[in-house]
Amino acid sequence: MSLKANDPSRKTWLDLPDNTDFPIQNIPFGVFLTRDDIITIGTRIGDFAIDLGALHQLGYFKDIPLTDDIFLQDSLNDFIADGRKTWRSVRNRVAELFDAKNDELKSNQKDRDTVLFTLDEIEMQMPVQVGDYTDFYSSKEHATNVGKMFRDEENALLPNWLHAPIGYHGRSSSIVPSGIPIHRPQGQKLPKGADEPIFGPTRHLDFELEMAFVTTASNHLGEPIPSEDAESYIFGMVLFNDLSARDFQKWEYQPLGPFLGKNFGSAISPWIVTLDALEPFRVEGPKPVKKLLPYLETKGKKSFDISLSVAIKPDNGEESVITKSNFKYMYWNMSQQLAHHTVNGCPVNSGDMMASGTISGPTPESYGSMLELSWGGSKPVKLKNGQERRYIEDNDTVILRGYCQNHEVRIGFGEVSTKILPVFKS
Amino acid sequence: MSLKANDPSRKTWLDLPDNTDFPIQNIPFGVFLTRDDIITIGTRIGDFAIDLGALHQLGYFKDIPLTDDIFLQDSLNDFIADGRKTWRSVRNRVAELFDAKNDELKSNQKDRDTVLFTLDEIEMQMPVQVGDYTDFYSSKEHATNVGKMFRDEENALLPNWLHAPIGYHGRSSSIVPSGIPIHRPQGQKLPKGADEPIFGPTRHLDFELEMAFVTTASNHLGEPIPSEDAESYIFGMVLFNDLSARDFQKWEYQPLGPFLGKNFGSAISPWIVTLDALEPFRVEGPKPVKKLLPYLETKGKKSFDISLSVAIKPDNGEESVITKSNFKYMYWNMSQQLAHHTVNGCPVNSGDMMASGTISGPTPESYGSMLELSWGGSKPVKLKNGQERRYIEDNDTVILRGYCQNHEVRIGFGEVSTKILPVFKS
DSSP: OOOGGGOTTOOBSSOOOTTOSOOTTTOOBEEEEOTTSOEEEEEEETTEEEEHHHHHHTTTTTTSOOOTTTTSSSSSHHHHHTOHHHHHHHHHHHHHHTBTTOOTTTTOHHHHHHHEEEGGGOEEOOSSOOSOEEEEOOOHHHHHHHHHHHTOSTTOSOTTTTTSOOEEEEOSTTEEETTOOEEOOEEEEOOTTOSSOEEEEOSOEEOBEEEEEEEOSOOOTTOOOOGGGGGGGEEEEEEEEEOEEHHHHHHHOTTTOOSTTTTTOEEEOSSBEETTTTGGGEEOOOOOSSOOOGGGOOOSOOEEOOEEEEEEEOTTSOOEEEEEEEGGGOSSOHHHHHHHHHTTOOOOOTTOEEEOOOOOOSSGGGOSBHHHHTTTTTSOEEOTTSOEESSOOTTOEEEEEEEEEOSSOEEEEEEEEEEEEOOOOO | OOOGGGOTTOOBSSOOOTTOSOOTTTOOBEEEEOTTSOEEEEEEETTEEEEHHHHHHTTTTTTSOOOTTTTSSSSSHHHHHTOHHHHHHHHHHHHHHTBTTOOTTTTOHHHHHHHEEEGGGOEEOOSSOOSOEEEEOOOHHHHHHHHHHHTOSTTOSOTTTTTSOOEEEOOSTTEEETTOOEEOOEEEEOOTTOSSOEEEEOSOEEOBEEEEEEEOSOOOTTOOOOGGGGGGGEEEEEEEEEOEEHHHHHHHOTTTOOSTTTTTOEEEOSSBEETTTTGGGEEOOOOOSSOOOGGGOOOSOOEEOOEEEEEEEOTTSOOEEEEEEEGGGOSSOHHHHHHHHHTTOOOOOTTOEEEOOOOOOSSGGGOSBHHHHTTTTTSOEEOTTSOEESSOOTTOEEEEEEEEEOSSOEEEEEEEEEEEEOOOOO
16 A cells, blocks of 8 residues: 655645644544543644544545444554554545645535644543553663663673663553653662662652554464564554663662663653654664674664654753754664564564663763763753753653654654652652 | 351352362352353352353342443453452352352252353453563572572572562563463573574473462552552462573573563463452461561561462373472562552552562472472473473473362362473464
8 A cells, every 4th residue: 555645745724833743744643532521543733633533423534444433442552453554544544635635624614623623622642552561772872871880881781782672571551641740759779888778769760762663463472573574563653751760770670670660650752653654764773783693684774763852841941952862873673673572472462562762872962861961970961041960850841852854844753741740649 | 348258168059079179168250251152251169160241141249239241341350440349249149149058049040051151161261451460579489599590609689689579570462371372482592602692492491380469450650559558459369370481581681681581471370369268378478587668568467378389291191290389488478569569659450460470489399490490400300201301391281280278168279271382383
């Protein structure tokens, strides 16, 4: 099926703000509560949210084989499970309906009023019910930086790292969409020089600049997904903020990996941008340093040129961008991650989420966490208001943004914005 | 609400086999396909499966506030979310209906024929849709044994172990009920003395003798569950076989913990035995070696005396019991595990599963994995047929069993039986 929706010359009859992340070439998918408190699957063009459930009820998708309630759901899981042909048909049809040359919907004011919402009329929800969430660790720069600080300056990268996309299972239940505040967690930490841990609020609260991909139901228990087929099982991507309590993490992570240092909250941008929409921004990733085992070999452009940034906004203050990175720095691509994850027969379901791990670039200005930016707290980061940050403080809002841009089109992810509240009081 | 269902003097009008794990005092919950291919929630007494959906439709639960379709579901998640009062009411009512002194159902042959199934007429399913699965590491003996083999004979137990129930997030998608075979996984491993990994089938396929508890929806994001309240959020327990590929695990586990060495398959016994049914078997666990942080303190008998065993059955051969252990050896109890898991505000949902970690006892005959029983492959385990096992071989079936017994009653879990198939061929 063609990617007609990607046509860069297409204009829409909707009014768009300049430089929007959501031109008619994007057509991402999300779930929202409407002004009537109905939950629906929708898309976004410019600053309009579009109710796909209502469009379907009005007959605008009659030529696509879809069940009646496919969009009247509180998650995209079933729609995603329908597979790539369905996603493409719906994206192409939405592009057609909002095309400046098409009067079909434009001229029907009643239907327009039914399906179009301004952003302040809706409330974005989690786009998928995440069955399993995996967090990879696929930036060589990040793994090296953390290895230097947590372990050994000389042998920062562990021997397995260059041979496989190392990852761990994370907690699905604490993934929230942009806008949901998260309390500073309490837990165990080992004070410097002490033998025994103490209990209290984390003093090293961090973000991690990541992206995540969402899968469709793919393999069965026991069946690997080959790397060359992996992309057909990837629905799309979101920005992912993997909040971390470094003091908890350092104390607990051996031998079984991150646990309470991570599972108090992660946040995502609410619109899933399809892999199809990202097609014009394919690039090759870094060349492998070591010869790869055959199941991890991939050909061609399997990475994407996605500009990323993180800003911190102090309470009632102006935001400061503190790092700029790019998804293309990832050493391991998504096809390799999915092939590795399933090579032992591990099944993947519709709505599963796999995050990249912190995306750090090669220079200190492109590091993807406070741990790295402040080098373990030793180099405070300056904010515009004159304040400094070693880690995140109470009432700070952390905002991740990402977009792709070429001379023809900009495809963006919007943002994931998360305010940190003080410790929870019962 | 009283635990009337536990009355040890109660007899049932059903014929029971001697020494059954499922007397009328057990009344566990599960999900099965009936002879008419309908999926329903049910319970088990002796060797009868009882269709709770049908019982409810016939009006036998009319005095309990239940939605019409509460049992006509493919998972127990909604029933579990209804909370402890509902579980207790239903267990008490089932006990009453099958009580030898009660003619109500006994005398109605038509209704009996509708609700009762022999075990060969049904097919057990996963009892819950597992949102998140966590695996703890709470046996001191196991952690010490693994530490000696994987790391350092002298410092086997890492410093954090005595201060917190260490755990990691596992993979929900590959948890299957008893009876589902699992293929020997392929993956990366580092040959002895080599610098570079190779790819192939695991040569160190292992079981782990564990139990898991199933939670109800409890806290909200940000809110800890205090250890003294934790048990009210635990629905019940199952046997849990955490299959492991030791060669993969050893190569991959640093620094982020177990991943492909574990997520190819885990298996559970299909009947969830309620914590209520286990009440007569409470015992105190081991005394803490270190003073605990206050949020981990518990009072009274928070562990359970559950006899456990593992058998290996070679293809077409006789099974050999290779280890006998007991749940009461666990250093950290379930209340401590749940309090720790949520102390940072991590939310827990209905149907979440938390496994104990391998339950090894103090003697070599009570170790809970082949890794420990064969001491890293150096001491082969003898089977009845004269064969030896260092690890699990193709077409071996691994069977975990568990039960509690006192002078009045036996409450058992049945078994989880898993056959290992050769490597998957596409």
